[in-house]
Amino acid sequence: MTSVLIKGGRVIDPHSGTDRVADVLLDGGRIVSMGARGVGRVGPASGTRVIDADGCIVAPGLIDPHVHLRQPGREEAETIATGTAAAVAGGFTTVCCMPNTTPVLDNDSMIGAIAHASRESGVCRVFAVGAVTKGRRGEELAEIALMARAGAVGFSDDGDCVASAGVMARALAAVRATGRAFMQHCQEPTLTRGASMHAGSVATRLGLGGWPREAEEIIIDRDVRLNRSIGCAYHVQHVSSGGSVEIVRRARREGQPVSAEAAPHHLLLTHELVDSHGGYWTSAKMNPPLREAPDVRAIVEGVADGTVGVLATDHAPHTAEAKGLPFEDAPFGIIGLETAVPLYVEALITSGAIGWPRLIELLTWAPAKLCGLDSQGLGHLTVGGPADVTIIDPNLEWTIADSDLAGRSRNTPFVGRRVRGRSITTIVAGSVRHEQARC
């Protein structure tokens, strides 16, 4: 493996509080040195690859704790190979995949199978989130302890909510014993039967079943209350409503072990998008649904004040055939890995909500802590630690094009959007896995 010298970039490592111009030398898959600018100029060994990072941000490799890689079972939409290609194209060096595959990741051998397939075909690191209940049916607990031992980095029935309070209480206790986080897909199912978009004026006009905010909020409320006597690390996935942000804020203020994540689309888009592009636009159909402008503002404010402490794309690939069905029949979800960084920049930095060091923290140290990856040296830059590095040009302006999508599916509403900021080099374990020309 050749060594790599990253020269002259603004090194931001939120965990150590580093934010200065420095050179970073990688060798043997590890970070060898991080020094003042110019140190590296003296003696890069011959054969060292030099990357000029002038004007760029040099960050720990980005981590997305919530993606769908569709393998096994839906390989026509995405695989570990194509999904990780999308990840490195977007600057991510680690992704955590959700267990709603076919079969479901609900036992230790399935967790092992994902690890094996990732070593065989992945171009970035992949960790699996295990299912909470067998078959994600919400009835019997899955083999949570064995999955944790096999490397599951969290537990979720994502795509479905653990709706039964009785099952939930047992699940929180079981997950707490593993030391991992419980990641809840907050959706009270009897309030969302037949629903395909936010319950609001657009749904009324289009004759689509409405999905009320309360479906999300009452589950968070219930879970926080249940968890008081249990104390599991409880994580709210893809928060979509302003009310949810407020419930999480209150619980955190009380000292509850509660966290929340937000996705790019919920930080930028609203339900009117469904009635665009000829109407019934399936690229605007996601679960939870796009809501209204005050919700978007509340989620951005939640990020600004620390209530929402993790960012996650909920990368959800679907084939053109599936997304080409009539709106109500089409599946929920959009892809997100390739386009995430500039969208976070637009929603959070351009808007003035946070600055670059905080954004990097939300994309590195925070998800590493959530998934226990910090103990493996991920999510921060340390001499001797894994050489996962993402280099971002914060000022690069570009228009998202179909050709920028590196995964197998194309279901995104963001193609054609003019954006700013882009990851230009993605390095996993010291090896350059993606490079983007800066023009």
Place this chain on the structure above:
Amino acid sequence: MAGGWSHRHLLDLQSLSPDELRAILFLARDYAPIADRADAHSDELRGKVVANLFFEDSTRTRVSFSVAARRLSADVVDLMGPGSSASKGESIGDTALNIAALGVDLIVVRHKASGAAANLANIVTCGVVNAGDGRHEHPTQGLLDTYTLAEAAGRLDTFDMSGLTMAIVGDLATSRVARSNIAALTKLGARVICVGPPGLCPRSLRTLGAADGSCEVSHDLDAVIAHADAVNVLRIQFERHAPGVPAAEAAAAARSGESPGPARTGGAVSSGREYRELYGLTAERAARMKPAAVVMHPGPINKGLEMDASVADGARSVILRQVSRGVAVRMAVLRLCAAAATA
């Protein structure tokens, strides 16, 4: 060509202007004399092919479109859901592309999913007429209801509906008929009052009016009945509230006074007895309507539940006139869309 029409599709009424609505209604008025007569027809669509692509059961709407097309001398092909490729797993888009490739000029489509007609229109190059998509719209029903009210109220000369009030009663939440009626009537100046139990008639329907205050919601039929120029009673769509329960079975249970139960109506109606007591158009209620007010129903009727048989067949009823005006309206729609599709 009637002024102001340039669309090869008719997908909804919400996006049409009052002039576009009138373009259809005026042409329907011209066709009305031949719509009811089997021995009269026009040659205007000779050589054109109209395909009825119905993914959902329907008899009257499909037959009405067929009769309308034949009155204009078009060829008609019927493609039903069961037995067609739709029942073999082919997507609606692929089915439509295959039909369009046969040289069809217009596809008349009905589908259980809201937005299905728009989805199809994005895929095929021929014209698409929405004959009902899920809970979204049933534009030709909205037009024929508007036409029938205009005729009863003596407004056929202008289709200016201002000053008129239609009460739409019953199951509006899942009703595409209601959405199309509200759009057409409020755009032409009428007022609509949506009446029904909260579960079937949510307050959010108020947002559907073309102007503020033009669409209201009430849960009290007795307070509304004396103020309406037309009472348009909708069928309770048991099949949409409780998928899997045969509509006829649920309706029979409700009519007999037995509770249809939460499993049968999704909890929207607690019993047929309560529904009829509060929202049924009984003979007593019909007697309190304005002298010239009319009773409408898009059919099929759950007689004895949402409407008494004596009212459905009584002097105020224009239900059969709706059926015959439906042919005239559909002739106008086919004619206008075919012309735009050819242009």
